[in-house]
Amino acid sequence: MGERFFLYDDTVETKTRFVSFMGENQRFDLAIMQTDRFYGKYLVLDLQSNRFAIIGQDDLDEPGYLEYAYNLSEEDANDLRSFLNEFI
Template sequence: MNLFERLYDEQEDVKVQFIGFTTEKARYDFGIVYTNMFFGKPLVVCMQTGRSTLMCAEEAENVEDIMKVFQIHCEDEAKDLSLFFSKKLPTMSFEAQY
């Protein structure tokens, strides 16, 4: 019996960038995986908590989403991350697939 329908099974060599930095209130350590999968949107991983998301520069401008994804309770901290990711991540201009 075949329980799963395979949607994709890809392998690629990717660029990974590890970035550690501090703000006035916190320290952050992130891994950013640049891949051709997911329309080229990078995978951003918090190395401290393991929380991750696919994110482009435009999405990084949404402070509320940053707070939810990385479970940040201080809006000022989320704004700092938003500013950092808005400058660091590539921009994407595509229409939603779904």
């Protein structure tokens, strides 16, 4: 095997919050990571669905973004959006 070509290989400090809450229809288990990457946005991992997205306030305001990123119904996305609006 040839020499591995890295595009980048960085180690960074993160602040991670693990939170679980119950929406109207489903439970959310999230890991929310804050780092100096992603231009001030957060890396939000949904541990139940194995989906993640890089989210900032502009993304929360974008219609359909959470529904698409996490494969959620509009009602479930509104539950998640409401929580994230308090945090982000």
